[in-house]
Amino acid sequence: MTVLHLADEGEAADLAAFLSRLLHYDRSAAVRLQAAGTALAVFGRPPSFEVLAIRAVRLAKPYEDGLAVTLDVTVSAGELLESVDESAATAAVPGAVTGPPWAGVLPPRSGWRAEPGLPRPDALRAEVGAAVAEFRGRTAELAPELRTRAELDRIGREIWSRTVGQTPLPVRAAHAAQSLRFLRPGEPVALLSSGPWLRLRTPYGSIAVRRAGLGALGVSVR
Template sequence: MTALHLADEGEAADLAAFLSRLIHYDRGAAVRLQAVGTALAVFGRPPSFEVLAVRAVRLAKPYENGLDATLDVTVSAGELLESVEESAATAGVPTAVTGPPWAGVLPPRGGWRAENGLPAPDALRALVRAGVTEFRSRTQELAPEGRTRAELDRIGREIWSRTVGRTRLPVRAVHAAQSLGFLRPGVPVVLVATGAWLRLRTPYGSIAVRRAGLGALDVSVR
């Protein structure tokens, strides 16, 4: 198994935490890994949020495997998590798996521009808390016979599809950032866009979403 040498124990711990959260939402989660030089990007798609989560990981030295100086592979998130050695700041690259459809579609690498209208980080976290509270309140008010999966999903879609502030970003993207550990107190949050893609960026990771849904036009297939 090819070894990835992470920058330090903190990077290894954050990678492990990200993978653990993905697996919490999908036991069979897959992630796409792309490494160039000392930068490793880990892409995942937690099904509950319908967004693309991206975790950037710093490597201690450029990736290499024989003559290969780049890495682009889809692997099991669970197997990758098992390979992480936090004390040694290393991780192994598991055997490739047949990736889900989203793994073949990634946001463009360049062309991103800043978007205005995003509320402050504290307001974003409050927005998520309000959404969770509203969901619980509305579902608890349902009669037992009306508390079906279809009705719960309908209420959830209504709440999390609302847009944030004066932006086009759906609230579910902020909810995903909070749930995956990207939206933390005291860290900056910015919103960028390119084409129909929106990306909520923090120092701990980012959430990308397309208004038309993953797999539509203006995407990069790599």
């Protein structure tokens, strides 16, 4: 069994917290792991937001016992969480699972450039808060016979598909970043683009989403 040696207990705790948040939205969540050298990228897709969440984890060494220097596998998020040993700063990689469709289509590894127009972190968090309040207020005002799943989804699509500031980033991406605790007070945030992909990057993780209307152009299928 492949054992990942994480850089320290903090990295192990952060990985466990990220997996727990993904499982909060989907108890059967899968994650794709990609590692090379001492860097591990963990990709997940919380279904409520229709985005890719990416958590970077530092490794103390690639793998134990001289195993391969690269790793690329899709596994159960729950099984991976159960294998995390925070005190030892290790995680055992579970057996591979049949990956969901999103796991075969990931953002590119390079070619990212900065996008202008993103609000400051506090303004970005305030924009997310206002969108959440609007959604709650509008749904609460619905008459009981109109409070259907279709109507709730319609209101949600209208609000979360709006763009942030002077950027093409949908509000749902910033909402996902805040819900997964990537977006935190006082911490920097940047918006990057590569082909059809947009990436909201923070020190705690990234949210990636494809821009509407650009199809699969430039997508990395691995």
